[in-house]
Structure formats: structure tokens, C-alpha cells
Amino acid sequence: MRESGLRSFVARRLLLGAVQTVAVVLLVFALTEALPGDAAVALAGDQPDPARIAAIRETMHLDRPAYQRLADWASGLPYGDFGTSLTSGRPVSDYITDGFGPTLLLASLTLALLIPLALGLGVLAARHEGRLVDRLVSTVTLAVYAVPEFALGVLLVTVFALKLAWLPPTAVGYGTDLLGHPAALVLPVLVLLSRPVCSLSRLVRAGMVDALASPYTAHARRYGVPGARVRYTHALPNALAPAVQQLARTADWLLCGVIVVEALFVIPGLGTVLLNAVAERDVPVVQGLAVVFGVLTVALNLGADVVAYRLTPRAGVAA
């Protein structure tokens, strides 16, 4: 019963996700069209000779109606063809694959450190609820959370790269070969970690505090179940449900372009690709990214819901 319930839930969510992705693509297309200027105007830049803009428009086939351009682009999608960039004529899939490497690397490193760190801090604070350790953890996480990424990045670069010269200040010139220069990844990952660690550990702490105070943990203790087992097998899974949702949102944020960090550390990821594509009004590239981001968001949230369902089956799943 439960398995089939989960399966139909997943099927429903996948269908909904597909609809959502299509809606996102349509919305992005409409919004990009609504922006002032088009790819021809952006390319002409400070040389806005109307005849030249018209000529560029023609070579880019922008003179055709919007729905036709959208239909052309969409017709390639079933074959995995994301179209070609208006500005460079290169395949959009190249843009996505080139940008995805650095993005994926940063995201995986950040998540790999984030999960143990946030859980550890959260549980630690919850165990010492109200005492010095809890207050210390809470104060520090709140303070770090309040620092904007950009400011934190500049601060870390100034101290660790320029003053102490322990780490390189940027990843400039390393291109996609970031793994070959692990030192260049330290500061970006630290900046990316800073705020999610705070929000996540606070969620875990709150969940743990609730769970540890709940009747079922008290009951388990009365039965003589050891404290560690109560904490990690009884309380923690219940405490994690909200954290998992937050984790999915964090992963989504990490994968869908972390523009500030990419710009500050010169990492050519998807955020940079998106930023340039919007500035250039390169609609096929923007749409290609919208599809990728849409699919990622749907998949991550679905994954989080399934995990949350597994953790606390009785709570049911909010669809």
C-alpha cells in the first residue's frame, strides 16, 4: 500500500514537474522578450546604427515572429538539441556542458562539507540547549548569516589571499581545470558554505530540541535505550524533515548559478553563462539554462520530498 502510494505520488510529482518546467521556459521566454532591446541591440552596443541593427536582426532571424522562434527552438528539444547561440552561433549544449563542470564541482564540495557540519553543529547545540555551547553556536551562526556573500568573499580574500598569502585570491586562468588547483577552491567553498551552514544547523537544532522533548524519546529513554541511540535513530530522523527541504533548496541554489561567488573568484560556471546570456539577450542560451534549472529544481525537490517521506512516514507528504 505504502509503496504504491509513494509511486503514484512520484508519478504525479514528475508530471507536475514537467508542466512546471514548460511553464518556466514559457515564462522565461516571455520575460526575455519583454526586456528592452533584443540580441541585435545588445550586440550593436554603443554603435546603435539602426541599419546595422536591422542587418544583425536579419542574420539572427530575429525578424521572424516570436512564436515561430519559440516553436523552432522547442522542436529540437525532444532530440536533445538546445539550439544555437544567437551571438556566437555555437551550440547551446556547449555552453551548458562547459559551465556545468565548475558549478557541479563547487556544489558537490560545498554539500559534502555542509551536511556533516550543519548536522554536527545542530545536534551539538540541541544537546546543550540553553547552555554556553548552544549560545555560542547560535550567536556565531546568526552573525555569519548576517554577512552578505560578497562582503564575506572580499574579507576572506583580503585576509587569506592578500595579507597572509596562504591561498590564491581567484581562480583566474584555471578555466575548467579547477581540480588541478584545489587551493583556489578553498575560499569560494567557504563563502558558499557560510550561510547554508547557519540556516541548516539552526533548523536541525530546532528540530532536535523538539524531538528530544517529545513523548516518544522520553518513552524510549524509560525503556532504557541508550542516549546516543535515542538521539541518532529516534530523534534525529524526525528532526531532519524540515532540514532536508532546506538542503534541497540549497542544492538548487548551488547548481543554478552562484553568480556572486563566480564573479568574485572568476569561476566560469552556469551563473556567469546565464548573466552574460541575459545581457546579450541570447534567448536560446537563456532558454536552455531555464530548462536545465527547471529540471534540476523539480528533481531536487522531489528527491527531498521522498527522503522526508521516508524519514517521517506518518507525517505524510505535502504535495
Add this chain to the structure above:
Amino acid sequence: MHDERFSGLRRRGFLAATSGAAALALVGCGGGTDDDKAAGGDGTPKRGGRLRAAFAGGGASETLDPHLANLFADVARAKALYDKLADYGADLSAQPRLATKWEANKTLDRWQVTLREATFHDGSPVTAADVLYSYRRIADPDQAFRAKASLDPIDLDASRATGQRSIEFVLKRPTAEFPNILAAFGAYIVPEGAKDFDGKPIGSGPFRLVSFAPGRSAVFRRHDDYWEGAPHLDELELVVANEESARVNALLGGQIEYAHELNPTTARAHEGRGQIEIVRLRGSAMQAFCMKTDRAPFDDERVREAFFLIADRQELVDGALSGAGVVGNDLFGKGYEYYADSLPQREQDLDKARALLKQAGAEKLRVTLDTSAVAAGFTEAAGIFRDQAAKAGVTIDVKMGSKDSYWSDILDNGTLCCYRSGAMPIEAHISQRLLTDSTTNATKWRHKDFDALYQQAQSTRDKTERAVVYDRMQRRLYAEGGFLVWGFADWIIGTSGNVKGVETEAPANTLDWARFDKVWLA
């Protein structure tokens, strides 16, 4: 995030003439090596090493097609790989490059150009056929290359090779400033038949391509047979870093040796500290407010003059450019060839401005000033000017526009806007912006007699006589033109201490700017 995307480089322009009668006969002059000038005090050039230079770039859409060059980073790459027939000197006059000499007929509509002996990276010589192929590719009516309009005066169907290294250019009209066309922005010479530029581009420039990753980096190696002598550097890497703070940090952290385009505040923080060198390229960017002279209230020249008198130029330079620049005098091209520097510097005079507005019946005037974050200092300049205008009883509403479409938006719309321009010859500024049929006439300055003066200049062989005509045109613009030119911004570059031979007198966009074949590492 990356302002200035399309800024600076606005030249498809012709260059101002170098030449008087004598120069018309031949401007051979041997193309001056600037080693001595550039090296001044830097000691003897040393061979070897790899220089890494960071520019703001165009992202994953970047290409190595030199005819598509648009951004500073594009031009830096293009000039490493390719040459033009001529290029701009520090005063924006045309200097011979691949051309060694140009001679006009009596009526200035036929020009004989002789090429120097130069070879492409594959060892083949640069010939007249390559030149004609390159120009015809640029002028292809099915394409929209930036230099197309610059080459417009040339009748490419009638022009022909008269020898392996000589070409006769037939022009559609007398063009005394023909050498400027040869130096036009993006008019690079590629080998005949060249189509694929991102794979294995072959040029005649000082460097050969090693590798290219769009939006990230381009690596070059010395071209030993370069006609002007092999570069000092073994290798050159041009990397893209759009965020200014990233360029500065990379420079301070020793990851790069040359950072293009720094903010004035950054420059001030590091100038004279010994950690990095700051190079200020003076007169690189004209800063102006642009008044549409064909519509109210600026169709009344008294209102235009009143606005000239409202501006406190020093305050604008100090506030909007953080002091990194000099004041302007409502004329383009301070320090360039033909600049009318005899005209008195205009100062703020609020009483006279008020009186003029009263005469024009424009008291309690209210105008909208279009601006955008498209260029450094634009929004600051708008705010400062609004406050200055208030003192003369003029209310200015500042309106922020989209930076991606700003230049196109302000061309025909509105009445008053922030404007700027990179370096180009004064003649090009006039032909692109101030003639009835100019393609980007943002001040809507359309006067038949002014057009006639331009044609007269283009038909005048003698340089001094031509200078007189340019002077007349500039006096008129000074008195009643639509450009309120309040300043000229420095272009700021940072280098590490061991980089020598960086030209300090060349405005951004001229021959010696971003010229890495003359640079060495000490």
C-alpha cells in the same frame, strides 16, 4: 556585475588625417618604432617569460574573428593575432602599419597603397589579394560587421590589386582622410579565403594562437618573423575576469601581471604604494551630456548655452570620475590632432544661465535626464548635474534605463542623456555623429552648411588648410552644439612591478594601448 560591456570602443571611425599636401604625397614615414619612447626609463628590454593580462570580456560567446571585435578584450586578442594597414597614434592620427605608404591622385578619390613585406604565421606573404579579401568580407552586404560603415567610401568592386604588394583603392567621393579608413576599428587583414577563426587562426600579428577558451582565456606564442621584430615575451595569456575586484585581487596576489580597466578609487588606494604600478591613459573617454537639438527645449540655442553654463565641470570630474580625468570644453577630442584648444575654457555662470533661460522663455524648466549604469560614473554625473541645474532654477528628473539597450534607447528618444565616447579621430566623431546622414547622430545636429564644411575638409589636400576648416566646425559646436562635454576620463591599468615597456601616453583603443609585443618582464 560587469559594467562597460560595450563601452569604450565605438570606432568604426575613420581616423583624422596625418597628412598635409606633403603627407598626401607620401605618408611613408616608416611606421615609427616606439621602443625608445615606451622604454623610457625602463631599461633594456629583456626577452622571455609569460605575461598574463586580465580584461573584462564577453563570456562564452567570445570569438577570435577579428572583424567581429567589439569589446576591449576582443581588440586585445585581435591585435595580438592580426594587423591593420594603419592604426591610430597617440593623437589619433593614422600611422602606417601593414601599409608602408599611401598616395592620392589630385582629386583625392583614388589612392595607391603599398604594403610592406610581412608574412602570416604560416609563412605566406601578406598580399594585395589578402587585403581586398578582408575588406570585401567586412563590406559583405549580408553581414553586419562593425567596420562596414567605415569602409563605405571605398568602391571595392572597382578597387584592384596593381601588384603583389600594391593596391589601387577607388573611392566613391574625395576622402582626404582616407588613411583613417585603413585604421578603422576592426579593419584587420586576414589571409585570403579565411573563414574559420576559432580553430587555427592565421594572422600577420606579433603572436600566434596556442589555445582559446571563449570567456576564459587565450594563450599566444611569439611570432618570431613578425615584421616589426619579434615580441620580447615568449608567451602571452589574455584571461577574462569581469569583476573589477577580481582583476585587482588577481594582480595583487600575483596571479596576473596586467589588469585592464580599474576603478579610480582602486587606483588611488594603490598608487605609489610600490605593490603595483598604476598607469593612467589620459583622454581615453569623453564624458558628456547630450542634448537633442531638434526638439524642445534644446531646439533653442539659448537653452543649450544656458546648460553649458550650468555645468561645474570640476565638480563633475571630482564626483563622477573620482578625480580621474580632466575637464572638457564642450568639444570632443582634447589632445587629439585638430582639437581646437584655442577656445576659452567654459566655466559655470549661473546668473548668465538664468538670464539666457529667461530670454528663451524657459524659466522653471523641467527636463528628464536619461542615464543608466552602462558606464562608470553615469549615474553619479546625472545626480551631480541635477543638483547644479537646480541652482539655476532648472528641475531635472533623472531616469534610469536598461544598460543592455541604453545606446539604442537614447539615440532617438528623450531630450537629454548621459553620453560617453572612446578615443577616435575628431573627423570620425564628426562623420559618425554630426552630419545629416550620420548613423548615430544622438544630438540630432543636422545642418547643411555644417555638412558642406565637412565635405570641404575631405576635399582639401593641404593639412593646414584642412585644420582651418575643422577649427571653424569646432567653433560652431562650441557655441551652439548639442554635446555638453564636461570631462575626459583616464583609462586606468594596473601592472605588477616587473612589467616594463607599457605605453603611458596612448589613449585606450590606439595602436600602443594593450600592445603586448613591446612589453617585457624584468
